[in-house]
Amino acid sequence: MTAVAGAERAAGRGEDDPILRFEDVRLHFAGVRAIDGVTFTVGRHELFAIIGPNGSGKTSIFNVLSGVYRPQTGRVVFDGVDLVGRRPHTIAALGMARTFQNVELFGNLTVLDNLLLGRHHHIGYGPLAAIGWLGRARRAEIANRAAVEEIVDFLELERWRRMPVGLLPYGVQKRVELGRALAMEPKLLLLDEPVAGMNLEETEDMARFVLDIRDELDIPIVLVEHDMGLVMDLADRVLVVDFGQVVATGSPAEIPHHPDVVRAYLGGSASEPPGRAGPDGRGDPPRPGDDPRREDPR
Numbered sequence: 538m539t540a541v542a543g544a545e546r547a548a549g550r551g552e553d554d555p556i557l558r559f560e561d562v563r564l565h566f567a568g569v570r571a572i573d574g575v576t577f578t579v580g581r582h583e584l585f586a587i588i589g590p591n592g593s594g595k596t597s598i599f600n601v602l603s604g605v606y607r608p609q610t611g612r613v614v615f616d617g618v619d620l621v622g623r624r625p626h627t628i629a630a631l632g633m634a635r636t637f638q639n640v641e642l643f644g645n646l647t648v649l650d651n652l653l654l655g656r657h658h659h660i661g662y663g664p665l666a667a668i669g670w671l672g673r674a675r676r677a678e679i680a681n682r683a684a685v686e687e688i689v690d691f692l693e694l695e696r697w698r699r700m701p702v703g704l705l706p707y708g709v710q711k712r713v714e715l716g717r718a719l720a721m722e723p724k725l726l727l728l729d730e731p732v733a734g735m736n737l738e739e740t741e742d743m744a745r746f747v748l749d750i751r752d753e754l755d756i757p758i759v760l761v762e763h764d765m766g767l768v769m770d771l772a773d774r775v776l777v778v779d780f781g782q783v784v785a786t787g788s789p790a791e792i793p794h795h796p797d798v799v800r801a802y803l804g805g806s807a808s809e810p811p812g813r814a815g816p817d818g819r820g821d822p823p824r825p826g827d828d829p830r831r832e833d834p835r
């Protein structure tokens with residue numbers, strides 16, 4: 538990373554003109570406080586990580602951001618636009634793209650076709666033009682295919698491009714899902730556990746792509762991840778949530794030593810043996826190499 542890019546990112550990390558403001562959001566399901574008054578901002582050049590034990594509200598935050606759930610209270614402002622009450626396809630068209638905790642792709646379609654589906658906001662022509670295969674439709678189709686080929690190059694998917702996604706190794710499927718999100722040319726990318734279930738090599742590849750997306754494509758990212766090595770290596774800032782509430786926000790260097798984080802991960806009991814996560818994922822505070830998942834992550 539160049540010094541200029543670093544300085545720009547440091548500026549984007551600030552609260553001056555964030556791409557995203559999540560303000561005092563509450564999302565309750567009968568009796569469950571999935572999100573209980575969470576506030577954070579994401580800078581325009583930032584890789585912002587959200588961590589916390591299983592069931593702490595991380596995916597719920599993504600579901601509010603992408604319009605799947607409407608929060609009872611709070612504000613979500615994305616690039617100056619208030620998102621609460623807007624539908625998922627509207628929010629996607631505004632430039633918010635996500636990947637899912639479990640791969641959500643069309644398994645019987647090829648890699649290229651799955652990526653092309655990510656371009657549907659960029660089709661740029663109406664059905665009549667498409668039927669007639671008129672000039673504008675043809676030009677749009679060519680442009681979309683070119684954009685998808687760039688993503689294939691960027692994510693090193695060449696050897697699988699014409700294969701049905703369902704036949705590919707899991708790590709490659711996760712990469713295709715990332716490609717589908719990139720195909721939308723997002724202003725903000727939400728990644729929900731991008732390396733879950735991956736082996737070491739696949740994880741290292743994914744880490745490299747995530748960094749390149751921030752540094753080369755200059756797309757800000759919100760990353761939910763249990764792999765603490767990845768979070769501590771990649772994130773500019775880390776938000777720790779537990780029971781739907783913010784425990785702490787800070788740099789990857791600060792977070793493992795933050796007293797409230799230590800308390801949350803020890804579950805209020807400092808007498809637990811160090812280095813052991815309990816069945817609820819609690820144990821030592823997060824450190825590189827840790828995976829503080831509760832027994833059944835999904």
Ligand SMILES: Nc1ncnc2c1ncn2[C@@H]1O[C@H](COP(=O)(O)OP(=O)(O)OP(=O)(O)O)[C@@H](O)[C@H]1O
Binds near residue numbers: 566569591595
């Ligand atoms: N549609 C729903 N109906 C009822 N409860 C829900 C719903 N979605 C989430 N919850 C509850 O909200 C809480 C937060 O869940 P969420 O999926 O956001 O956790 P998470 O931090 O993503 O966990 P994990 O690390 O396991 O993915 C949990 O108690 C969950 O059971």
Ligand SMILES: [Mg+2]
Binds near residue numbers: 595596597638
């Ligand atoms: Mg989740």
